[in-house]
Amino acid sequence: MGIDYTERIPNNVDLAEDRRLKRALESWQPRFLQWWAEMGPALPTQDVYLRTAVAVGREGWAHFDHVPLPEYRWGIFLAERDADRRIAFGQHKGQPVWQQVPGEYRADLQRLIVIQGDTEPASVEQQRRLGLSAPSLYDLRNLFQVNVEEGRHLWAMVYLLHAYFGRSGRDEAEALLLRNSGSEDSPRILGAFNEETPDWLSFFMFTYFTDRDGKYQLGTLKESAFDPLGRTCEFMLKEEAHHMFVGTTGVDRVVERTAQLMREHDDDDVRKYGGIPLNVIQKYINFHYSVSLDLFGGETSTNVANYYTAGLKGRWQEERRKDDHLLTEAVAVVPRIEDGRLAEARLPALTALNADLRGEYVADCVTGVNRWNRILGSHGLGPVLHLPHVGFNRKVGTFAGHHVSPDGRVLAQHEWEAAAGRWLPTAEDKTHVLSLMRPVYEPGKIAAWVAPPRSGIDGRPFDYEYVHL
Numbered sequence: 143m144g145i146d147y148t149e150r151i152p153n154n155v156d157l158a159e160d161r162r163l164k165r166a167l168e169s170w171q172p173r174f175l176q177w178w179a180e181m182g183p184a185l186p187t188q189d190v191y192l193r194t195a196v197a198v199g200r201e202g203w204a205h206f207d208h209v210p211l212p213e214y215r216w217g218i219f220l221a222e223r224d225a226d227r228r229i230a231f232g233q234h235k236g237q238p239v240w241q242q243v244p245g246e247y248r249a250d251l252q253r254l255i256v257i258q259g260d261t262e263p264a265s266v267e268q269q270r271r272l273g274l275s276a277p278s279l280y281d282l283r284n285l286f287q288v289n290v291e292e293g294r295h296l297w298a299m300v301y302l303l304h305a306y307f308g309r310s311g312r313d314e315a316e317a318l319l320l321r322n323s324g325s326e327d328s329p330r331i332l333g334a335f336n337e338e339t340p341d342w343l344s345f346f347m348f349t350y351f352t353d354r355d356g357k358y359q360l361g362t363l364k365e366s367a368f369d370p371l372g373r374t375c376e377f378m379l380k381e382e383a384h385h386m387f388v389g390t391t392g393v394d395r396v397v398e399r400t401a402q403l404m405r406e407h408d409d410d411d412v413r414k415y416g417g418i419p420l421n422v423i424q425k426y427i428n429f430h431y432s433v434s435l436d437l438f439g440g441e442t443s444t445n446v447a448n449y450y451t452a453g454l455k456g457r458w459q460e461e462r463r464k465d466d467h468l469l470t471e472a473v474a475v476v477p478r479i480e481d482g483r484l485a486e487a488r489l490p491a492l493t494a495l496n497a498d499l500r501g502e503y504v505a506d507c508v509t510g511v512n513r514w515n516r517i518l519g520s521h522g523l524g525p526v527l528h529l530p531h532v533g534f535n536r537k538v539g540t541f542a543g544h545h546v547s548p549d550g551r552v553l554a555q556h557e558w559e560a561a562a563g564r565w566l567p568t569a570e571d572k573t574h575v576l577s578l579m580r581p582v583y584e585p586g587k588i589a590a591w592v593a594p595p596r597s598g599i600d601g602r603p604f605d606y607e608y609v610h611l
């Protein structure tokens with residue numbers, strides 16, 4: 143199914159057939175563009191080598207061209223409909239999926255869509271100033287690609303709100319542009335999306351750890367019995383894969399460069415050679431991993447149990463799970479703190495679905511750390527990078543209000559305070575990383591703190607003019 147780009151809002155949902163909806167979205171569009179102008183990339187550019195979806199099928203969804211950023215065609219693209227699709231879990235399991243929102247689930251579905259929708263523009267806001275210090279044109283292009291796609295993901299959620307939730311959906315769509323990352327008065331809904339992304343090490347960590355949370359949340363919504371939501375998320379996940387790539391290979395390249403400098407100078411402290419020491423990289427891992435774990439919510443949640451039973455939100459790869467997909471009898475083991483010590487609790491699996499999703503996420507994060515340690519290994523260095531304990535630096539769930547060390551010991555307040563600077567980025571670490579952030583806009587050149595990529599985008603060489611300033 144092709145996408146009509148002569149339309150004001152490119153789409154594959156037959157928008158031309160629904161004049162009321164089309165008008166509503168067309169009145170939201172200028173507000174979106176105004177938000178993009180105010181809160182989107184701060185660096186002015188002529189055009190950027192971007193990928194745009196021209197169709198959602200296997201062939202057409204990744205079309206590359208130089209595009210002026212404000213002319214990027216944000217549109218509404220859903221994965222194709224499977225007419226035989228049935229609900230895979232919960233009390234409606236086996237019934238046909240819903241094409242409309244059942245009245246009794248209206249409020250819950252709207253809430254899930256708003257929370258997802260709120261994260262998309264938030265990351266654009268967080269990354270707004272990064273273009274001013276891009277380490278290369280290649281990286282600058284990747285940043286903008288991520289930004290325009292997060293903008294499109296906002297469109298994806300706004301479409302659902304407008305098309306299926308009437309007046310209150312339109313109000314929520316409006317509010318998505320009024321909240322802003324880090325705002326005192328109207329911050330974004332989730333904590334990690336109000337943190338700063340002031341430097342490119344943070345950006346790579348964000349796209350590795352925090353975008354990856356997004357991947358897992360979308361994975362659960364992709365299973366939804368509300369078919370338009372499932373199909374929307376399925377297509378978003380395709381775009382999201384590139385965001386993961388930016389994070390994974392970004393950290394790869396920082397680790398690579400640090401290892402080169404360590405070997406060249408036979409010195410662990412590569413700060414004086416313009417690099418980022420491994421212990422600082424580790425602290426950034428600790429920070430971004432722990433704030434991203436908070437996005438999974440508390441270990442136990444009756445809301446999430448209800449969403450599952452109702453069919454609104456499934457598990458990661460629901461259909462590949464070998465169980466009854468009802469979970470009325472199943473038991474799960476979740477961590478908790480008991481009398482100041484780490485312990486485990488056996489609970490109904492239904493109430494522990496956040497912990498289940500977090501477990502899938504953690505297993506995925508481990509693969510990145512292994513990869514970065516392999517890079518160190520290829521330079522004759524030991525595998526020193528690791529993920530901290532899930533209880534480390536947490537603000538949400540069972541570990542909130544406790545202090546847990548990266549190796550999983552529950553600490554007293556004074557022990558935590560004495561050691562926190564060894565585990566989380568200090569003001570000095572951040573100042574050093576920031577001091578390295580100088581823009582490099584010459585094709586084929588790259589900043590000294592990061593290695594060049596192994597290959598370019600869309601088969602182009604690294605020295606291609608990915609961005610015209």
Ligand SMILES: [Fe+2]
Pocket residue numbers: 262291292295356378382
């Ligand atoms: Fe997204």
Ligand SMILES: [Fe+2]
Pocket residue numbers: 292353356382385
């Ligand atoms: Fe993303």
